[in-house]
Amino acid sequence: MAGFRTFLKAGHPPTLFASFLYFDFCFAIWVLNGAMAPFISETFHLSPAQKGFMISVPIMSGALIRFPLGVLSQYIGRKNAALVEMGSILIAMIWGYYVVTSYNDVLVMGVLLGLAGASFGVALSLGSGWFPPQYKGLAMGIAGAGNSGTVLAVLFAPPLAQAYGWQAVYGFGALTMLLPFLVMLIFAKEPPDREHHTFKEQIQCLWEKDGWVFNAVYIITFGGFIGLSNFLPTFFYDQFGVTKIQAGQLTMLAAVMGSGIRILGGYISDRWGGLNMLSTVFIGIIVLMFIISTAPGIAVTTGLFMLCFACLGAGNGSLFQLVPLRWPTTTAVAGSMIGEIGALGGGFIPNAMGISKQYTGTFAWGFVAFAVFAIIVILILRVAQHKWTKSWVGAGGRALPKRETAEYTHH
Numbered sequence: 001m002a003g004f005r006t007f008l009k010a011g012h013p014p015t016l017f018a019s020f021l022y023f024d025f026c027f028a029i030w031v032l033n034g035a036m037a038p039f040i041s042e043t044f045h046l047s048p049a050q051k052g053f054m055i056s057v058p059i060m061s062g063a064l065i066r067f068p069l070g071v072l073s074q075y076i077g078r079k080n081a082a083l084v085e086m087g088s089i090l091i092a093m094i095w096g097y098y099v100v101t102s103y104n105d106v107l108v109m110g111v112l113l114g115l116a117g118a119s120f121g122v123a124l125s126l127g128s129g130w131f132p133p134q135y136k137g138l139a140m141g142i143a144g145a146g147n148s149g150t151v152l153a154v155l156f157a158p159p160l161a162q163a164y165g166w167q168a169v170y171g172f173g174a175l176t177m178l179l180p181f182l183v184m185l186i187f188a189k190e191p192p193d194r195e196h197h198t199f200k201e202q203i204q205c206l207w208e209k210d211g212w213v214f215n216a217v218y219i220i221t222f223g224g225f226i227g228l229s230n231f232l233p234t235f236f237y238d239q240f241g242v243t244k245i246q247a248g249q250l251t252m253l254a255a256v257m258g259s260g261i262r263i264l265g266g267y268i269s270d271r272w273g274g275l276n277m278l279s280t281v282f283i284g285i286i287v288l289m290f291i292i293s294t295a296p297g298i299a300v301t302t303g304l305f306m307l308c309f310a311c312l313g314a315g316n317g318s319l320f321q322l323v324p325l326r327w328p329t330t331t332a333v334a335g336s337m338i339g340e341i342g343a344l345g346g347g348f349i350p351n352a353m354g355i356s357k358q359y360t361g362t363f364a365w366g367f368v369a370f371a372v373f374a375i376i377v378i379l380i381l382r383v384a385q386h387k388w389t390k391s392w393v394g395a396g397g398r399a400l401p402k403r404e405t406a407e408y409t410h411h
Contacts, residue, residue, distance in 0.1 A: 011130035018188035019127030023146025029116035034230025052354020056347035057110030062117015063343030070336025096170035121336025129191025137321030141266025148259030158248035219345025221315030227349025258313035265317025273396025277318035289371035
């Protein structure tokens with residue numbers, strides 16, 4: 001407990017809490033269509049491929065908006081960028097409540113929900129910006145635990161959709177955005193780690209090999225988390241014939257593991273090293289995906305998904321322990337770029353699952369494809385880390401002493 005108090009004193013807890021709340025509520029909005037997919041699918045009589053595409057649209061839209069929002073935050077500040085984003089989401093949700101009446105409208109709404117998915121890089125950089133390098137992993141983990149918004153969506157959206165109609169859930173979503181907006185406005189403070197860079201310097205991470213290795217890793221850890229979070233209500237509903245509300249509850253059991261363990265992943269990575277953690281969780285993800293593809297019963301499948309989400313969450317925390325060590329002065333931009341590509345990868349899962357089900361009659365090949373991709377990525381990471389531990393990060397992925405970090409940054 002004393003160690004946690006020391007951690008809090010090292011930074012600015014109100015900003016960290018505001019960042020968590022901002023990310024949490026945005027994440028809930030982002031995955032609304034996935035949480036309500038059984039209702040929407042029933043209304044418009046969608047095929048498996050159409051279901052997968054509908055679920056993937058908010059994921060891909062949010063991914064594409066992330067990087068521009070991260071760049072904008074470097075000019076107007078991360079707090080201001082968060083407030084602008086939340087105001088835009090509020091307007092989009094009101095539009096959804098009044099206008100969405102067809103499948104095409106749902107797809108357009110999916111694009112607008114992507115506004116909420118763009119919050120990632122800004123939230124994590126804002127929340128961790130007040131903390132020194134040795135606490136970055138834990139701070140990033142706490143802010144990033146806002147992906148627990150998935151739990152809120154899958155727990156509350158289905159009952160609300162059943163009671164009031166799924167379009168009404170957009171209206172409820174608009175009301176919820178008022179809380180994080182006010183908390184951000186009143187309690188958050190812009191961190192002092194912001195440096196003025198030219199636009200070319202800010203987007204330099206787009207052309208760096210290290211950034212693309214991080215992108216590939218995040219496609220698995222976060223892409224897997226967001227893709228499965230969105231698709232599992234449909235999977236449980238179609239695969240096991242449970243009710244729409246039960247499908248959301250089963251998804252919640254898995255999603256809550258990924259959200260909570262993210263903090264632990266960042267905490268352990270600060271001490272054991274993010275690279276060591278990533279290697280460990282990737283093995284778990286690969287093994288679990290192959291087992292799930294064999295279609296065990298509902299109880300076993302739910303338990304396996306809980307373990308899988310724990311690995312995905314820990315991997316997310318581990319990766320973002322490394323990001324501020326590699327890009328200490330442009331963390332928001334680099335984090336947004338990595339988050340963008342990772343979320344785009346999340347669009348792979350719903351589409352792969354839908355196509356697999358439609359053309360083979362089973363979801364199995366979607367899980368197998370994801371496991372094979374994870375094997376390729378962990379091999380790439382293992383090759384890249386040999387260079388990293390000789391330059392900007394310590395053995396296993398631990399932070400370098402302050403003097404060595406400064407020398408690398410100025411170099």
